[in-house]
């Protein structure tokens with residue numbers, strides 16, 4: 001059984017997630033901490049809860065999802081894992097930073113790549129990797145079937161979808177990913193996204209104007 005905790009970080013109000021198991025091992029997903037205060041908040045939380053970060057994951061590599069990669073990598077001696085289609089996106093974060101007028105995240109070499117259909121295990125829990133490109137060319141989602149939740153990054157938001165105007169984005173590919181990989185999950189599955197409040201598959205099927 002896992003517990004999931006979220007933090008809202010950086011000028012883009014990005015959701016960072018900590019997934020912890022029953023033995024206090026944890027995953028850090030999309031660390032977006034940007035300011036020193038945000039960095040301290042995340043590290044202090046991990047310390048106070050006596051968690052042991054064992055894996056650093058990125059749903060995709062837009063700058064707001066990787067600001068904290070170097071902090072987590074250095075502090076816990078971890079390397080980030082992402083889909084191989086995201087390496088160029090991570091390297092291009094510098095350009096995005098100039099565009100948005102923020103400081104660039106430090107590039108951290110990945111420890112390996114996440115593959116579609118691969119199953120990741122933490123404690124007694126498992127997450128299947130869903131390949132959900134469109135917002136970004138290598139976006140992945142982490143699906144915990146037993147505990148009925150999925151972490152989707154910027155693929156799907158509450159009553160909205162991810163933007164597709166950034167390099168490597170593609171609207172038709174995104175809609176296809178959502179319909180094929182996400183909306184086919186059970187309706188009571190909770191969707192934790194990269195920005196804003198969580199939602200459910202059932203809610204999005206009913207109310208998401210992009211998915212009619």
Ligand SMILES: [Zn+2]
Pocket residue numbers: 060062135136154
């Ligand atoms: Zn994004």
